[in-house]
Amino acid sequence: MTDASTAPFLPGATAVSPALIDIGINLGHDSYDSDRDAVLARAAAAGVVQMVITGSSRESSHKAIELSRAHPGVLFATAGVHPHHATELTAELVVQLETLACTPVVVAVGECGLDYFRDYSPRDTQRAAFARQLEIAERVGKPAFLHQRDAHEDFVAILREHPRALAFGAVAHCFTGNAAELDAYLGMGLWIGITGWICDERRGQHLLPLMREIPADKLLLETDGPYLLPRDLKPKPASRRNEPAFLRHVARTVARARGEEVDQLAHSSTAAARRLFSLPEIT
Numbered sequence: 001m002t003d004a005s006t007a008p009f010l011p012g013a014t015a016v017s018p019a020l021i022d023i024g025i026n027l028g029h030d031s032y033d034s035d036r037d038a039v040l041a042r043a044a045a046a047g048v049v050q051m052v053i054t055g056s057s058r059e060s061s062h063k064a065i066e067l068s069r070a071h072p073g074v075l076f077a078t079a080g081v082h083p084h085h086a087t088e089l090t091a092e093l094v095v096q097l098e099t100l101a102c103t104p105v106v107v108a109v110g111e112c113g114l115d116y117f118r119d120y121s122p123r124d125t126q127r128a129a130f131a132r133q134l135e136i137a138e139r140v141g142k143p144a145f146l147h148q149r150d151a152h153e154d155f156v157a158i159l160r161e162h163p164r165a166l167a168f169g170a171v172a173h174c175f176t177g178n179a180a181e182l183d184a185y186l187g188m189g190l191w192i193g194i195t196g197w198i199c200d201e202r203r204g205q206h207l208l209p210l211m212r213e214i215p216a217d218k219l220l221l222e223t224d225g226p227y228l229l230p231r232d233l234k235p236k237p238a239s240r241r242n243e244p245a246f247l248r249h250v251a252r253t254v255a256r257a258r259g260e261e262v263d264q265l266a267h268s269s270t271a272a273a274r275r276l277f278s279l280p281e282i283t
């Protein structure tokens, strides 16, 4: 079996089987500006066949859409405003986001949610911005891409006030919570996005036993690049920048924790991502 992380990179190499989908990559980030095409080539060589680019502000949502249009069928976008930027969500931007959310390459509304860990925006502003974006998801009939940190109670309360948004599906991206939080999310029908946080021996260990609790059809994989480079990745890139080609490393850790083969997890997580985001099938 070819191991993508050790195989030499061959331009145009056929994808490693089975395919993976990175459901959370900040590909518009300026750290990718100098070599974005090489990043995409390495992703393809590592069998990461499709990616959902996170839009987290007006600017990054536009950038995510622009990149997706340049790589049809491979790249897709979300359009939204991260809780850090909640104060930017004016009535005018709500209208603009709804227009963006209607474009075909946009497969989810968000990144939206609550972040009481950093508190970069006032909490009442965060709650309002979150609700406004769930309402966009309800109107356009697309899933929601959710962020939550240190705000579980309010997050769940606002989601429960928007059952029609939940009906179109939603993913708790970069899940780092505890068993009770996972239980609540699964109870609401959320998909769960797992990043390389789980590879962090200082703060991700608690996630390992939770992996068996997530039904295979609800478990999604993401790098959240350029952030969250898996701490146990060897060798580490000199840049310390994370990228989609490292997704199979995350998959291996999650598969081990679930007691299953990585190929099995690749199959199930790819199918789950396609179902949530209505992505076309490519091999």
Ligand SMILES: [Zn+2]
Binding pocket: 111, 146, 147, 148, 173, 174
């Ligand atoms: Zn996030």
